[in-house]
Amino acid sequence: AQKVTQVQTEISVVEKEDVTLDCVYETRDTTYYLFWYKQPPSGELVFLIRRNSFDEQNEISGRYSWNFQKSTSSFNFTITASQVVDSAVYFCALRINTGTASKLTFGTGTRLQVTL
Amino acid sequence: AAGVIQSPRHLIKEKRETATLKCYPIPRHDTVYWYQQGPGQDPQFLISFYEKMQSDKGSIPDRFSAQQFSDYHSELNMSSLELGDSALYFCASSLRDRVDEQFFGPGTRLTVL
Numbered sequence: 001a002q003k004v005t006q007v008q009t010e011i012s013v014v015e016k017e018d019v020t021l022d023c024v025y026e027t028r029d030t031t032y033y034l035f036w037y038k039q040p041p042s043g044e045l046v047f048l049i050r051r052n053s054f055d056e057q058n059e060i061s062g063r064y065s066w067n068f069q070k071s072t073s074s075f076n077f078t079i080t081a082s083q084v085v086d087s088a089v090y091f092c093a094l095r096i097n098t099g100t101a102s103k104l105t106f107g108t109g110t111r112l113q114v115t116l
Numbered sequence: 117a118a119g120v121i122q123s124p125r126h127l128i129k130e131k132r133e134t135a136t137l138k139c140y141p142i143p144r145h146d147t148v149y150w151y152q153q154g155p156g157q158d159p160q161f162l163i164s165f166y167e168k169m170q171s172d173k174g175s176i177p178d179r180f181s182a183q184q185f186s187d188y189h190s191e192l193n194m195s196s197l198e199l200g201d202s203a204l205y206f207c208a209s210s211l212r213d214r215v216d217e218q219f220f221g222p223g224t225r226l227t228v229l
Contacts, residue, residue, distance in 0.1 A: 033216045037220075043204055043222070043223055043225065044220070044222045044223060045206060045220040047219070047220070050216055052216060091158060091159070095216070095218070102172065103149060103161035103164060103172055103174060104149075104159070104208075105161070106158040106160075107158060108158050109158050
């Protein structure tokens with residue numbers, strides 16, 4: 001069975017601070033995909049990044065960066081110079097490659113509050 | 117680019133009533149997924165369809181049923197609604213052979229009074 005753990009339920013930072021959201025996953029499959037989604041107060045799920053299990057390269061996209069480490073089964077997400085608009089719930093998710101329609105397993109989410 | 121369409125966006129029902137949620141996948145996407153997100157919870161997988169056949173099933177109550185039609189749109193039917201069914205219901209779509217991509221709709225917020 002797959003499992004995603006986000007131990008930080010809520011994080012509060014002041015604007016311009018850097019913040020890292022942790023994600024630890026469990027799966028026995030060797031091929032899998034990891035995702036981060038942002039859910040703002042409006043409720044929609046906004047796709048941020050997708051990573052497959054064979055690509056451990058870290059990625060940077062503007063103020064966002066992701067650190068994927070298979071050795072520790074972690075896929076952490078860092079926001080640099082946070083802004084108020086970053087306030088949202090962030091979900092880490094896992095999907096295994098079964099070759100057929102396969103579900104996403106989500107973590108419980110981390111609520112990020114960025115204040116002025 | 118066209119996205120996943122869900123209707124209605126908001127729905128208010130009384131206990132014991134029925135509700136039907138609709139999902140229109142991205143054009144050419146053949147696979148549809150339904151997720152339920154309760155207040156303060158993470159999205160939980162309910163059910164998925166590929167080519168009109170159920171392909172995977174999660175924690176979907178027996179009171180719920182779903183199907184996918186020949187045009188690939190899907191409907192989630194919910195009967196004997198309970199207060200606990202109040203949630204955000206997401207539909208997502210993908211191509212069967214692109215398991216690394218799953219595009220979410222904006223969700224339907226169901227409130228059961």
